[in-house]
Amino acid sequence: MDQTTSHALETPYVQAIEHESAGRQVIASGSPPLLSVTGLTVALADRPETRLLDAVQFELRKGEFFALVGESGSGKSVLCSTIMGVASSELRCLGDIHIDGRPLADVDRRQRAMIYQQPSLYLNPVRTIGFQLRETVQMVGGLSKKEASQRAADLLCDVGIDDPRETMRKYPHEMSGGMNQRVMIAMALAMKPKLLIADEPTSALDVTTQKQILDLLERLRSDMAILLVTHDLGVALQRSDRIGVLYAGQLVEIGRADLVDRAPLHPYTRALFSAVPPLSEHPRRLQSSSRSLPEPGQRQAGCSFASRCSGTLDICRRTRPALQGIPQQVVACHNLEA
């Protein structure tokens, strides 16, 4: 992370970040965090006042399934690519990301893996599944071609593919979206990652396949932490331990899924979770409302939600609220009485 201009960017929020840190200490019980994101601000390199992410702060522990929700444009992909260390060169990142206690720059690239919404875009169309998986396995280390083939077949079994040898002979276009997603997960597992980021991994799949892929991710969580980006609030509530709500580049609430469902604290979270039918009725998919989400260049100081909130106080327009609350649920809001 480039720290050289951090003071210029962070000064208005230093106090808020310190408060967040204090809150974080409360959350940080038990095992040390696997992923720790502290005061992460991502801005345009040539326009540092245009922040895509603003002092984002959260932690994940091994075995945790964390869902990140937020409208289109709220910054989910920017956050994921920054954690993966592949943020666009047009962006300037400030703050700290640690994996297993080590700064991101010192962490082996293979300790984090990412799967995407459309696996077919990331698979080579002119190579067989076997070739691509074997190549990944061999990249990880020291196996002969025969050993790598066996490892590739084992990985396909691990992700629920019953006929791995047959699958290895196929090309991506001969496979369904769900099968290709399994292959992508197998490739991710080949790296033995500690952190798996899944960016909308099931939104292009039918309901049955969605469930299978989510079941698979749940099975895998014991060995790693999973950060799931989803627009589907039902999936977030049903599958995750905790939910983080991102609004206009700011994490406005982080809480245990059941608490966020039963008693959301931030007015934005409340609007998000109340505007959709109950879980049993149909998928609670997040609607994008780009008209109301301020563009990164037009965001004001203070709370990013102030212009949409019915309980806005003077302080909301001036000072960015810090995350605060009980360990299981923290919220960034000046007016919790509203």
Ligand SMILES: Nc1ncnc2c1ncn2[C@@H]1O[C@H](COP(=O)(O)OP(=O)(O)OP(=O)(O)O)[C@@H](O)[C@H]1O
């Ligand atoms: N390289 C970039 N240069 C300038 N602006 C960018 C860049 N990358 C992202 N943005 C802007 O940052 C904001 C957040 O984008 P991001 O793709 O992270 O949103 P998102 O929450 O992932 O949306 P979606 O759910 O649609 O994928 C958007 O306003 C986007 O236009």
